[in-house]
Amino acid sequence: MATGHQGPRIALDAMGGDVGPATMVAGAAIARKRNSGIRFVLFGDEAQVRAEVARHPVLADSEIVHTEDVITGDDKPSQAIRRAKTSSMGRAVLAVKDGLADAALSAGNTGALMAIAKLNLRTMHGIDRPALAALMPTLGDNDVVMLDLGANTECDARNLAEFAVMGAAYARAAMGLSCPRVRLLNIGTEELKGTGEVKDAAALLRTQTSGEWRFDGFIEADRLGRGEVDVVVTDGFSGNIALKSIEGTARFITDLLKRAFSSSLRSKAGFLLSRPAFTLLRGHLDPNNHNGAVFLGLNGLVIKSHGSADATGTANAIDVAVRIVSEDITRRITEDLDRFRTHAELPEAAA
């Protein structure tokens, strides 16, 4: 893997996100130091990108492709699609389509990235919709894969069942699990709970008999972090709400603690003594340590880095890209879906 020319080629949107080229390029440098086999193609304003690359000699062999246009957080997906050929985000995705890179990574507008990726890479054979999957921290030994995190606002039972198969394949590839435990997010664990879509998806998934993964029924949102499950499946609306509720609560508690510890001298002394504990806590909760959401179900790999990720977070997202490139996830998902459809008699999507 570390022979240089055979290693993974990552197309990086150097402009997207809140942070800009300095952070994206610094992140690439960290990832490259960890894995000398990675090669980058950097898309963005050539002068800016070149200036940043000059600060990181390890990136000297990176290719830089000048793009005029940057897709911002305010651009609608429909606007972004029209600017695929001129924007840094669009060109990074097209590099994957054209076989010039093994994966594209952007910290920009999620909806725009999804739209450009879906239109240009197309969904895999038999997949109706791609899903956005990410790893979340738990109290157990493993992270948990959660999908969909906002790519699809409304999903039917068939979409959810496909997400389950894709999420299981991702868990096997990214976490090295032999038989991931898969659950559907619901508002109770009894069979009669939930929306029609969730109940129908559960009925489909119960027919699954592959040894590659296991459907374990429903999970409620307060159990997501307990390490009892490897893959959590939900529609993009609920997934976004769960993810943002978790992020918001973690920040809420951090703010409360800050306020509490600044309230008395005794607390301040306590805080200083407890610093190792808080470092551990922050390390576990820091979104940078869990950065890198993956669009599953496309003919090509596209990774979304968090819009406010720092250089370390960016490097972690690049690591995710490298791992799934080397694990050949697209082929795995295709095989798992074929097996599942045979058992579940799941109809293929209309082309």
Add this chain to the structure above:
Amino acid sequence: MATGHQGPRIALDAMGGDVGPATMVAGAAIARKRNSGIRFVLFGDEAQVRAEVARHPVLADSEIVHTEDVITGDDKPSQAIRRAKTSSMGRAVLAVKDGLADAALSAGNTGALMAIAKLNLRTMHGIDRPALAALMPTLGDNDVVMLDLGANTECDARNLAEFAVMGAAYARAAMGLSCPRVRLLNIGTEELKGTGEVKDAAALLRTQTSGEWRFDGFIEADRLGRGEVDVVVTDGFSGNIALKSIEGTARFITDLLKRAFSSSLRSKAGFLLSRPAFTLLRGHLDPNNHNGAVFLGLNGLVIKSHGSADATGTANAIDVAVRIVSEDITRRITEDLDRFRTHAELPEAAA
């Protein structure tokens, strides 16, 4: 209010929840000590309830009504409905229907309580569905009212708009706000984001011109605790997921902190010094301090106490009941809905 016979009469399901009569009766005693005007009717196993009441002389004038049957967490709503006349939960609700109590309170099965309450009290004129509303802590000065928290899995735009009006009336009554700020929970703040139901509900709410409350658009789940809004409206599926994600994350972080602080002697010393800070944190997050969810939209008041609430939590839920009884919330909701319908041309529910 403290003259005895004129005070609020609370029908208490003394058996429901995970905790049983000892906690429910102890909670009633705490509430009674705070407000000598409250009178209780306690429904449950007479011997057990009488033994508990004997330990709290302040409750000596409470009425005890013997019931044979207890509705458990495993009972389906359809089974619970058939046992309304024999169970402690059912009899507490019927006491409200029959004018023997001003509000009923139970810590038992939420779905069962909702079903019994809806069938026996019926929804208010023009209301299609009741909603479960609760107060949640924020970093601001006020709590936030959130509804629906699980009573209605699937909601249309009209349901959501009605929840907004009911939630605003509740915020005015429970928090004394003159013009609560109301938002719809969504996965983005732009107009084009979200499900069809959410977008249609926003369109309806934008027509609102009453000075009693104000519709401020969408809110994302990571902003719920920031104190920027007084009422958050959502369907019961998303509401349950948001609430449980928040609860689960708070517990997750508490567990992480425990683990971190038990990892070294230095951390332990830090923890002891920081105890006041943690007490503040726990006080802010403890669900017992925010106990008491209210079913809005029924012809009669029913309060849900958390199944695992302690005596203090139970007393807090009783306080919520007392407050909304004295604020005449049913009349307020009726008036606000009439005004809203006039402006929004919202059709009344089919009877």
